Amino acid sequence: MSRTAKFLIPLALFLIAVGFLFKGLFLDPHEVPSPLVGKPAPTFQAPVLSDASKTFNSADMKDQVWLLNVWASWCGACRDEHPILMAMAKTNQIATYGLDYKDTDQEAQAVLDTNGNPYKTIATDANGKIGINYGVYGVPETYVIDKAGVIRYKQIGPITEEILLTKIVPLLKELQR
Amino acid sequence: MKKLLVIFLLIVNSVFAGEAKPLADDPVLEARLKALSQELRCLVCQNTTLADSTAPLAEDLRQEIRQLMREGKSDKEVVDYLVARYGNFVRYRPPVNNSTALLWFGPFLLLIVGGFVLFRVLKKHAIGEDIQPEDE
Numbered sequence: 001m002s003r004t005a006k007f008l009i010p011l012a013l014f015l016i017a018v019g020f021l022f023k024g025l026f027l028d029p030h031e032v033p034s035p036l037v038g039k040p041a042p043t044f045q046a047p048v049l050s051d052a053s054k055t056f057n058s059a060d061m062k063d064q065v066w067l068l069n070v071w072a073s074w075c076g077a078c079r080d081e082h083p084i085l086m087a088m089a090k091t092n093q094i095a096t097y098g099l100d101y102k103d104t105d106q107e108a109q110a111v112l113d114t115n116g117n118p119y120k121t122i123a124t125d126a127n128g129k130i131g132i133n134y135g136v137y138g139v140p141e142t143y144v145i146d147k148a149g150v151i152r153y154k155q156i157g158p159i160t161e162e163i164l165l166t167k168i169v170p171l172l173k174e175l176q177r
Numbered sequence: 178m179k180k181l182l183v184i185f186l187l188i189v190n191s192v193f194a195g196e197a198k199p200l201a202d203d204p205v206l207e208a209r210l211k212a213l214s215q216e217l218r219c220l221v222c223q224n225t226t227l228a229d230s231t232a233p234l235a236e237d238l239r240q241e242i243r244q245l246m247r248e249g250k251s252d253k254e255v256v257d258y259l260v261a262r263y264g265n266f267v268r269y270r271p272p273v274n275n276s277t278a279l280l281w282f283g284p285f286l287l288l289i290v291g292g293f294v295l296f297r298v299l300k301k302h303a304i305g306e307d308i309q310p311e312d313e
Binding site for chain 1: 220221223233234237238241260261262263264265266
């Protein structure tokens, strides 16, 4: 082995390691890929927010493309996300349904009364059981569910304008076809 | 001042008294829960086990595991239940499969490579080749 090679091989290995670590700087360790993407969305029935006489049944959503946005009044990041949900609701092209996670109706309703309600319907999950079935570990989380009831995408954390335009809108266009 | 202190202590006491409750009815099940939840990751704080975490989700999941255990589910079934929802990340011991093969066997691979290199170097030494400057 020549002397140059002796130096170059460790250098190359070092650079490969640096490359991997550098890539790691841009990964968010809080984003755990969901095993539920590509699987049927768990079905649930839950009382509707502020109107417990009504029941939201996820099975009624068959043949529709819809977004399930998991949120709560106690969640700060949900408030950051709220304006974009409102903007989405205004376009009338995206059906966003809410799941009010581990919250009380009064507090959730108060937030909606102040900031506006971007949801078609809001189901409540007071004890977090539905959340567990959906693998929710930090609100807000948003699921894109297709006509067959399969989860096609999961957004962990707030939807940003960039994610909306580059990921969610193209996916919805494809699914609605 | 003394009164204030007494009131303060009473409040603190009542708070702690509330905390200890869930130490539940069935010690066998609690022991199982404790052992199993030490193998599981709390997804909120990520570097804490489900046994140690005080996050609300961890409490919910412990409650869920209790429920599953009461229904007679085995430890493996409980873990599968969680993996189906949260992915393999909930396990502190990743399973051996194609995507984790390098993780499991990489160190042995490095050991073999290192051993091979060491063997070569030592062999060179034995012959005394390394004393001579290498020709380029």
